[in-house]
Amino acid sequence: MSPRVSHLDNEQCRQCTSFADYMKENKKRLVEEQDRRKGQGVCDAEGAVGSRRPDCPLDKDELGQKSWGLLHTIAAKYPKKPNDSDKQDIKTFFNVFAKLYPCSHCAEGLREDLKEHPIRTNNQDELSQWLCEIHNRVNLKIGKPAFDCSKVHERWRDGWKDGSCD
Template sequence: MIMAYDQQNFMRTDCPLDKDLLGYQTWGLLHTMAAYYPDHPTPHQQRDMYNFFMLLAQFYPCATCARDFANLLRVRPPVTSSRRELGQWLCWIHNTVNRKLGKPIFDCALIDERWKDGWEDGSCDI
């Protein structure tokens, strides 16, 4: 059997994701998807992205997380009219979850630097 390890943290990387790691990686995927969403999406793209989030709430592999996400979607459905609107909506959703979990709130003005362009200081250009 071959075991894979994260060299910095000495953690196995070939095991099922726990709830925290699943959440962290899911947020990264969702924010990156929003960052690369079109500025002027077609009606078909808008509908597909909306449906994606609705389906995610049904199939997310953490039952409590999925239920909480579905409740948030009822309160504030996905806004898919543009890249900016989707990014701001998702940042609101993420910050709502962070508040519930007692985690820091992210400045939604920084979503492009965090998930698309990289920080202005060039620290992502390694």
Template structure:
């Protein structure tokens, strides 16, 4: 019942009988077209048949729409402008879709643009593709370089830098745990250790510089605090020659024995 009501409502809106005159002439209006029917004239009879076919086709189209979607908007069927939009050509629909979607025409559609606009769009597309190719090539180059220059292994022979870091760690740790009241034997052993190290250190010019500094600034082995302070100053002199930052020697025991006061080493 609901479907029939909708069908006849649409038919009533689309086709309205204007009047029934005394003469056997009937005017039936469909949208903006008036069809006159004079049952005496053969021409009018043909017009009547054409109008009837139009009514039947319209009702058939409405029934099909209701079968596919019972909730379609009735005003779209009764509104001539909406019906006109529905029957527009695919080309017009594509143009409207492009205008409402992105505010511009399809850049790949040469026939939808003038040559200047189309050429500009093609250059933009080409530039984007070129940038993408360059980016991919750069990323591939970085990957190849990373594969060709892998990180050094931990079990490789020490170079000068790694050897120096390891040696300073050993010396500072020895000074950190040196006795506060060392015996004469402990004092002698510590002096002997530094003298031998200055002769046998694997880096030749480093060892020579080590011996020179020992001659100018003799080692102080009277206590743990004095030995740690002497070694810290010695390390700072080497850092100064290499252009590295200097260490605050008042914190030498925090660094190598007790840990930092903020508890970050606990």
């Protein structure tokens, strides 16, 4: 005899279908729900029902990716021969960024790092290397591979030497 479901909270159970039929029906409903939510572009956590549409609020990793993009690009555009005002501006920027970054434990980590490894503002190359090292310390902390900082200008300023960004 097939096992019976004991819940009485839906039509399936009330009809006393077999457990296998009940599970089959449940799966069907799950797929229908997924399709419905996909159609609506429901914003779910990764792996949950439905697909995540591209214009949802940023999660920690998306925020990180986009923020690193901004930071490395700012460093890539920093003057080769900065004046005092350029130097002051970039220092202020990183200090304020580390206060406002909207992932509190990330921001706290950055503030600590800035204390231990003060910003190097003498020229564009120096700033980019400094930032690459900061990023690598975060990579290390969260178990990601280190980036080769000798390639930081190819990645963020000039494009790869093989011409793949041209």
